Amino acid sequence: MKPFVKWFGGKTETTEAAQGLDSDNIPSHVAVIMDGNGRWAQKRGLPRIAGHHSGMKNVKKITMAANDIGVRVLTMYAFSTENWKRPKEEVDYLMKLPLEFFPKEIEELIANNVQIRMTGWPQDLPDYTLKSIQDAIDQTKHNDGLILNFALNYGSRKEMLSGVQQLVRDAQAGKVKPEEIDEAMFSRYLLTDPLPDPDLLIRTSGELRISNFMLWQLAYSELWFTDLCWPEFTERHFYEAIQEYQRRARRYGGL
Numbered sequence: 588m589k590p591f592v593k594w595f596g597g598k599t600e601t602t603e604a605a606q607g608l609d610s611d612n613i614p615s616h617v618a619v620i621m622d623g624n625g626r627w628a629q630k631r632g633l634p635r636i637a638g639h640h641s642g643m644k645n646v647k648k649i650t651m652a653a654n655d656i657g658v659r660v661l662t663m664y665a666f667s668t669e670n671w672k673r674p675k676e677e678v679d680y681l682m683k684l685p686l687e688f689f690p691k692e693i694e695e696l697i698a699n700n701v702q703i704r705m706t707g708w709p710q711d712l713p714d715y716t717l718k719s720i721q722d723a724i725d726q727t728k729h730n731d732g733l734i735l736n737f738a739l740n741y742g743s744r745k746e747m748l749s750g751v752q753q754l755v756r757d758a759q760a761g762k763v764k765p766e767e768i769d770e771a772m773f774s775r776y777l778l779t780d781p782l783p784d785p786d787l788l789i790r791t792s793g794e795l796r797i798s799n800f801m802l803w804q805l806a807y808s809e810l811w812f813t814d815l816c817w818p819e820f821t822e823r824h825f826y827e828a829i830q831e832y833q834r835r836a837r838r839y840g841g842l
């Protein structure tokens with residue numbers, strides 16, 4: 588157990604939670620289903636989009652918290668292929684969030700050597716959304732620190748079916764023999780390649796479902812759920828999830 592000694596500023600709660608961590612057992616890839624934004628707003632008599640806006644402001648905070656303890660990849664589930672069914676005005680608002688996020692946050696992300704990545708189908712996104720994200724990807728592509736991976740217009744079953752279709756095309760073209768197909772090869776046909784599988788999945792808002800998110804990749808991941816809505820989820824809560832991950836890993840070690 589190698590406790591963190593890095594000072595996290597005056598945030599004592601955060602500092603205590605972070606310093607309880609074992610720096611030798613930090614999950615390399617953490618995935619987050621950022622759920623409960625609309626519910627958070629409705630509980631306060633606010634419009635749902637106020638919850639999404641508050642949720643957006645939380646993305647950078649948790650990214651910095653992950654970066655501070657050495658997480659290598661942080662995947663944030665921001666928009667699923669099913670979310671297109673939401674009311675048009677809500678979808679239109681969501682599609683403009685990246686345009687607000689980057690001007691506010693890109694400087695600090697670059698200063699912290701963060702690399703922006705997107706996992707999902709870009710072709711369905713509005714041009715202005717895609718340009719905003721592509722600009723951020725281009726501005727950070729040489730960074731080799733934490734990878735902030737936005738799962739956007741992403742759905743796992745579509746991802747797997749698309750991978751199978753390409754694999755069959757390659758087999759029919761003689762590029763792949765059926766007996767050569769193994770888990771490592773199939774993973775290379777997924778949108779998440781070459782990222783490692785998540786070690787830990789965090790889902791907020793009390794839902795105990797995976798919701799068509801990284802179904803293949805989460806096969807061996809620790810799953811951690813909280814009733815907190817995403818906008819309420821602070822750095823201390825993030826570190827508590829990491830502490831629970833480490834406790835489970837220690838227990839597994841003691842089989």
Ligand SMILES: CCc1cc(N2CCCCCC2)n2ncc(-c3ccc(F)cc3)c2n1
Nearest residue numbers: 621639642643665666681684685688720737
């Ligand atoms: C396009 C849907 C969407 C929704 C959304 N919400 C709403 C739902 C989840 C909670 C967070 C706030 N956020 N928050 C950041 C982004 C974002 C995405 C890509 C990017 F490159 C930079 C920022 C975001 N994107």
